[in-house]
Amino acid sequence: xxxxxxxxxxxxxxxxxxxxxxxxxxxxxxxxxxxxxxxxxxxxxxxxxxxxxxxxxxxxxxxxxxxxxxxxxxxxxxxxxxxxxxxxxxxxxxxxxxxxxxxxxxxxxxxxxxxxxxxxxxxxxxxxxxxxxxxxxxxxxxxxxxxxxxxxxxxxxxxxxxxxxxxxxxxxxxxxxxxxxxxxxxxxxxxxxxxxxxxxxxxxxxxxxxxxxxxxxxxxxxxxxxxxxxxxxxxxxxxxxxxxxxxxxxxxxxxxxxxxxxxxxxxxxxxxxxxxxxxxxxxxxxxxxxxxxxxxxxxxxxxxxxxxxxxxxxxxxxxxxxxxxx
Numbered sequence: 001x002x003x004x005x006x007x008x009x010x011x012x013x014x015x016x017x018x019x020x021x022x023x024x025x026x027x028x029x030x031x032x033x034x035x036x037x038x039x040x041x042x043x044x045x046x047x048x049x050x051x052x053x054x055x056x057x058x059x060x061x062x063x064x065x066x067x068x069x070x071x072x073x074x075x076x077x078x079x080x081x082x083x084x085x086x087x088x089x090x091x092x093x094x095x096x097x098x099x100x101x102x103x104x105x106x107x108x109x110x111x112x113x114x115x116x117x118x119x120x121x122x123x124x125x126x127x128x129x130x131x132x133x134x135x136x137x138x139x140x141x142x143x144x145x146x147x148x149x150x151x152x153x154x155x156x157x158x159x160x161x162x163x164x165x166x167x168x169x170x171x172x173x174x175x176x177x178x179x180x181x182x183x184x185x186x187x188x189x190x191x192x193x194x195x196x197x198x199x200x201x202x203x204x205x206x207x208x209x210x211x212x213x214x215x216x217x218x219x220x221x222x223x224x225x226x227x228x229x230x231x232x233x234x235x236x237x238x239x240x241x242x243x244x245x246x247x248x249x250x251x252x253x254x255x256x257x258x259x260x261x262x263x264x265x266x267x268x269x270x271x272x273x274x275x276x277x278x279x280x281x282x283x284x285x286x287x288x289x290x291x292x293x294x295x296x297x298x299x300x301x302x303x304x305x306x307x308x309x310x311x312x313x314x315x316x317x318x319x320x321x322x323x324x325x326x
Contacts, residue, residue: 007263008270011234012042014241019044022102024094026085026142027112029053030062031212032161035233036109037067041076043237046102050083050094050142051112060213077102085112085138086130095145105149107240110139110160110183115214116176123175131175135162136182143186147199156199157240160187161232163205164250166285184250191248200247202239206232207254207284211273223273225280231257231271252284 023040027033028049040047049064049071056063064080071078079101084090098105114134116127143158150156162183170177183203190201209215211226220226235253238261239246246260257263272278 005262007257007261007267008234011238011241011261015039015043015237017043017241018107020046021106022046022048022098022104023107023109024048024050024098024105024142024146025109025111026050026083026138028109029064029067030060031214032210032229032232033109033111034062034067034070035229036111036236037071037078038074039230039233039237040107041071041074041078044076045107046077046079047071048079048081048094048098048102050081052082052084054082085142086133088141091138091141091145095142095149099149104153105146106153106155107157108143108146108159109236110142110158110162110186112138113161113180113183117173118175119172120174128175131179132182135179136186139183139186143190147190147194150199151194151197154198156194158187158190158199158201159236159239160184160201160203161205161236162187162203163283164203164252164285169285188248188250195247196244198244200239200242200244202247202249202251204232204235204239204251204253204256205283207252207281208279209282224277225282226273227268227271227279228273231268254281255284 018040021043023045025033025036025040025047028037028047029051030053033051037047037049049067051064053060053063054065056066064082068078068080079098081094081097083094095105112134114131116123116131139160139162146158147156160183162180165181165184187201187203190199194201206227208227209220209225210229210232211223212229214220215226231253235251235256238257239251242260254263254268257267268278269275
């Protein structure tokens with residue numbers, strides 16, 4: 001039975017502690033990044049929406065400007081900046097603009113990422129270079145540029161949206177894992193290099209598929225298989241609010257909210273995309289879908305989606321329910 005205390009309300013009540021902090025969110029124009037921007041705005045943070053999308057796209061709604069408008073509507077200050085994470089000059093210019101505008105940097109959420117779920121032999125080096133330059137290299141470069149300013153404040157939070165390092169789930173994801181595990185290693189490196197200095201580094205990953213343009217465009221199951229992106233935003237806010245000693249962790253969103261904020265089963269109902277259906281924890285490391293190469297999804301180019309789906313043994317059946325392990 002769930003406690004009478006509303007754990008989610010308790011988390012929201014702590015937001016005031018972040019009032020006046022300055023946060024950069026990469027990939028903040030839609031989905032998970034957008035939800036993080038809005039949560040930070042509700043906490044009274046100045047929010048920097050750092051991504052390359054400045055014009056609307058038919059299949060990718062949202063730009064740095066639309067999210068900036070939403071942030072301002074919540075009563076916070078917004079700074080939309082076009083950033084190409086593959087370009088070091090672009091990253092450095094972004095950080096310089098933030099410092100000129102706000103004079104400090106306290107929080108960095110490394111959310112921007114490129115997806116590619118294919119076998120080694122089906123991964124062109126051009127695609128490998130793209131995902132590693134955006135994911136691991138871009139995260140490293142942005143974090144490196146922000147850390148000196150966090151040092152001056154004696155306080156900082158680095159959160160990377162990347163998975164726990166699980167070497168048992170490499171098939172069909174080798175190139176992607178190299179790039180995403182690199183993001184996780186950046187967070188772990190921050191944790192060790194800034195131990196006891198008020199700056200923490202942690203990674204965060206969903207237990208379920210999360211509703212986003214990626215899950216829609218790449219047909220990663222149906223809405224009953226998804227949670228809302230707000231669960232990752234809530235978990236990210238929890239990590240940011242957590243004590244300095246909570247660092248160097250590879251977090252799963254629901255597990256983190258349970259262990260650090262006391263969430264119980266009923267507290268997760270709000271995150272369901274279909275209210276009466278609890279989505280399978282298909283992305284969690286303890287899920288047999290994550291550990292079994294038979295359930296490897298192939299995704300990468302929306303234009304070749306039909307071909308990828310034919311080559312995949314998807315974790316979801318035709319009726320949207322998880323496939324049982326044989």
